[in-house]
Amino acid sequence: LVGLVMGSDSDFAVMSAAAQTLRDFGVAHEVQVVSAHRTPEKMLDYGRSAQSRGLKVIIAGAGGAAHLPGMLAAMTTLPVVGVPVPLGLLDGLDSLLSIVQMPAGVPVATVSIGGAKNAALIAIKILATSDDTLRQRLEDYSVQLADLVEQKNRDLQTRL
Amino acid sequence: LVGLVMGSDSDFAVMSAAAQTLRDFGVAHEVQVVSAHRTPEKMLDYGRSAQSRGLKVIIAGAGGAAHLPGMLAAMTTLPVVGVPVPLGLLDGLDSLLSIVQMPAGVPVATVSIGGAKNAALIAIKILATSDDTLRQRLEDYSVQLADLVEQKNRDLQTRL
């Protein structure tokens, strides 16, 4: 259901959090290294065939002059979620601007710098618009997040 | 199906492009001014009740310390699309960072600074994951975009 792609295998250090979250929610997905610049033909085929292969959402992570999310968005009408991967310099500001500042007509749904987990959650929220089981899991997840904060709060009290 | 909210009526100068695009695609929507800071209770109610009122996606635009998209995302499991509205200073960089840099667990799908049209397109793409009519309209739209570029290219040739 979800195609998870990244421009380089080194991006997997960041992007693995998206794969993990999809697994946690039981969402079928594939993971591919697809480079806009080094394998442009493959990237285009990936975008073109995504819907017919049964994908419903694409998550794409890239860094620097990060063109992968935007180019995939140009090749398909599926929603594309973009993850700005921070490289060694500029703290991912270049990645963020390269992904989020798309022209009118071809959007990328962008998450925070390095925010691969949140990209997975957006994909899940999208799928949940027509899947009540997933919707329920999101509700549960939200309760767990709150519980975790409460637990941490209690732990903090004991440390004061 | 789509809730379109903004923090101030002055944001409508930017956000009206989203309303227009939703109309163009024939997607039912409502428009509300909801301020995270000035009407927090209303904002929270809006988020809490969104799903039960039949909304499937929320588009939220805000500027400066733009908290509306993120707070709505905290109140609902629906996907929230955030539009950084540029104010008079900093060119919307503050709006962008306030919206996109959400913590793990509570994502906002962010578009470009001032990118209200693209926010509508993301909402439509989300709805199209379970609506083939909308999917087809997105395909048509994509062809129109390409045709428009070709037309502009021909016009440019005559001007050279």
Place this chain on the structure above:
Amino acid sequence: LVGLVMGSDSDFAVMSAAAQTLRDFGVAHEVQVVSAHRTPEKMLDYGRSAQSRGLKVIIAGAGGAAHLPGMLAAMTTLPVVGVPVPLGLLDGLDSLLSIVQMPAGVPVATVSIGGAKNAALIAIKILATSDDTLRQRLEDYSVQLADLVEQKNRDLQTRL
């Protein structure tokens, strides 16, 4: 008298300096983990009940799309002091802009990135506007700061 809250227990590494300073000045305070995004209802209750529970000032620290200080400021008429907590990327610039760029009507008194000690000092200065004992302690503190600089100056002379 002072409510000291933060969005995540990991912020305590920064925010503990505020707790320490309040202790040093003998100012009663409480410490809570309250997340605008993960425990929004609790956050709102915290803001709504702050004054009636006897708080006079709130100090709130948060990082990234830091909405906690601004949302608390929306829920209470108490002064809210905001601490931009730096996360791993962008050096806290996102935190700073998310906190300081509040819209007209709902201010947050913002301190430097990571400036938790200064947040406590602002809270103390606020309380000192109607507490001469605290005012005197601030005067003493100011003398101590100057003495410390002088001591360091003398130490430096010996090292030259």
Place this chain on the structure above:
Amino acid sequence: LVGLVMGSDSDFAVMSAAAQTLRDFGVAHEVQVVSAHRTPEKMLDYGRSAQSRGLKVIIAGAGGAAHLPGMLAAMTTLPVVGVPVPLGLLDGLDSLLSIVQMPAGVPVATVSIGGAKNAALIAIKILATSDDTLRQRLEDYSVQLADLVEQKNRDLQTRL
């Protein structure tokens, strides 16, 4: 009760909003042009004598290498609220950083770039910590803000 100072009379275009808000809330105040760089002795006297002259809060606005708020904070134990005034270039980013990034021990409560109205509101919130009449006016103001948003929302509905 409130001393409202600015580095140059040209800053009054921004800072007059603070004076207006203080008038609206019926808070006694004085307005002075005091330059950290051009009239340093006067600035220092202003800071030194502020408390004995009956001031409880100082609001200071300045632009560029904006040293006035920080230097006043160095001369008094009163709370100092800083307003970064945007000059013709850099959109006030230099003013913001020069004011907010104060060292530990000498804080300035900073508001948004050009946020003079919010500086006045922080001053009023500070005074309200020991003045129930002002507290009530802040509550009323908060209701008015919400009403205004609602009114604007209704107006927007008629325009759709």
Place this chain on the structure above:
Amino acid sequence: LVGLVMGSDSDFAVMSAAAQTLRDFGVAHEVQVVSAHRTPEKMLDYGRSAQSRGLKVIIAGAGGAAHLPGMLAAMTTLPVVGVPVPLGLLDGLDSLLSIVQMPAGVPVATVSIGGAKNAALIAIKILATSDDTLRQRLEDYSVQLADLVEQKNRDLQTRL
């Protein structure tokens, strides 16, 4: 010899300076609107066929999430010169970073924000590496630049 492409006809306001400079140096060129995002297939064909159609250099201008220069560089071994076109916000900083921060292996030779004339000059310098007539014209141009500065200097003297 030179392919001059841009993502939108609105970019021609900036890019026309490149066309003019190529004309001034008598260098054959074509001008096309080719959008990486709206006409991706055409863009790819353009890159793939560039060399066989006799082009030696490509100049590509684009703004925002500017992917055109980098994607063309991915499709051809010809040198690609990128022009960051400034849009209405951020002064072209997003365009610059989207173009210049290419990954190792797929470079774009980037010029200043809005520097279309310089892009043409780089193309001419590239062609001149194997064309002595062009080399001579560059030498003459360089002398003219110096003469122009001298003329302006003399004019300034009369104004003092």
Place this chain on the structure above:
Amino acid sequence: LVGLVMGSDSDFAVMSAAAQTLRDFGVAHEVQVVSAHRTPEKMLDYGRSAQSRGLKVIIAGAGGAAHLPGMLAAMTTLPVVGVPVPLGLLDGLDSLLSIVQMPAGVPVATVSIGGAKNAALIAIKILATSDDTLRQRLEDYSVQLADLVEQKNRDLQTRL
């Protein structure tokens, strides 16, 4: 054929990637430390004599107020490729702007921050405009890049 210069021998940590790439492609080159600020006369001689000594392209790397690429571009009609070298602070943003923002008439073909390998590839692409052997090697290199991505993709699959 290619002159590879840098402002300081400490830049060689970055610039050695350019030398390696030129070696890999079998392109004759020289390496020199030439400082615009510390050896200005040598720098000027280098630029003036570059063409007559048989160079066809110059690659210049520098950091901070990086004047070497631009000054060489002022002294020769050869194409100059600039590499912004990141120093210990600002992540090379100062280097980038100092190199890329050249005035009309005197361009520097700029690559990414630290992008020495890409600078070499631009030089090779320039030479390849009149050298079919090099052109073929660039084609081969491009295929290798794609193969490498595919290999990494396969490796990633085994790790999932």
Place this chain on the structure above:
Amino acid sequence: LVGLVMGSDSDFAVMSAAAQTLRDFGVAHEVQVVSAHRTPEKMLDYGRSAQSRGLKVIIAGAGGAAHLPGMLAAMTTLPVVGVPVPLGLLDGLDSLLSIVQMPAGVPVATVSIGGAKNAALIAIKILATSDDTLRQRLEDYSVQLADLVEQKNRDLQTRL
């Protein structure tokens, strides 16, 4: 005594304030358009001959990749004062970084973006280290600045 140079005659709109201030203080000076990039030989001669021609300080203004101040500093042991001239984009941030971030050994005394008047004042302060008449004029100027602030303060009081 003072050489006032700029990279382009268009910089004179900013730099004329330096000429005016030097005139006001009765300091002999010359004004020249000298381009680091378009007239490099002249620029170098200017730097080399500056001291022997009797200059004691050089003021150099330039914008964008602003190399003029730094290159003059490389050619002479005279103090060079640099003025970052803002061009149409980036508000002079590129000019500032290109001028101020000089490497160890070759400093440029940099003033604010567009701060030509202050550059002249630094030149005058330098000359005043060995000229008591100039020193006295600086003292008088300082008094006038303070008087002007006081006058503006009185004017503001009447407007309140």
Place this chain on the structure above:
Amino acid sequence: LVGLVMGSDSDFAVMSAAAQTLRDFGVAHEVQVVSAHRTPEKMLDYGRSAQSRGLKVIIAGAGGAAHLPGMLAAMTTLPVVGVPVPLGLLDGLDSLLSIVQMPAGVPVATVSIGGAKNAALIAIKILATSDDTLRQRLEDYSVQLADLVEQKNRDLQTRL
């Protein structure tokens, strides 16, 4: 002759390079920790008395909201050289803007972030405008810099 001051003894890690350079050139100097914010009275006395105590130039280093150089410049007509000291966050960009963006009338001669050695060289260049011995030492230093580059170039050749 030279007063070398810094806002905190921790700045000495950066500022010691200035002391070393002054020693290398045999220039008499004193070193003091003087804090604009923690010892404002001492700072003001330092500025007021600097000239009468025989100082000719002041070098001031400070970080963050770095007010020391500008405030000293407000208290004396001596030239003040400012060193932006980088703190743990923002890479000294806040320090730079707080020091360099001084208002018209009260300049600070600013060097690069962390550029203490260059601050000393500016002070020496200032003194050398009326001291031929120092002028000669600057000439010698300039030759040494060039020789050092040449030496490093030769070393690099052996490593290739």
